[in-house]
Amino acid sequence: MKGKVLDYKTESRSGIISGADGSRYAFNINNWKSATLPSAGSEVDFSVSGDDAEAIYLVKASGVGSSKKLTAALFAFFLGAFGAHKFYLGYKTQGLIMLLVFVFGWIILGIPSVIIGIIAFIEFILYVTKSDEEFENTYVLSKKAWF
Secondary structure, three states: OEEEEEEEEOOOOEEEEEEOOOOEEEEEHHHEOOOOOOOOOOEEEEEEEOOEEEEEEEEEOOOOOOOHHHHHHHHHHHHHHHOHHHHHOOOHHHHHHHHHHHHHHHHHOOHHHHHHHHHHHHHHHHHHHOOHHHHHHHHHHOOOOOO
């Protein structure tokens, strides 16, 4: 059956799904079959056992982070060498690494700075070519920091 996650509590590792039939089903994280954690608004496919949802598969992630894709891509293109896109996505350590390598790279004939610029451009291309859902799952929910 298709449905939407209405709520998910990380403390109790349980939540509620609203099924296509209009009923609500409780679920436990043990029945979640996707790599990313559940979030409110995500579309799911699941089987029913009484009042509980089982074998829950993510169909489409919620649109919470999809608006971050364009902004992160623009940051990566224009200010990527400074790590702006990393800071924007919440990767403070990686952003600081890019910023410091770029700034101190000029001392060493600029070669490290050029390499950081190339990395930022590759990340820009990766951000632009991913779908909104794939971008959100990879960089917002799963927190994949590099490439």
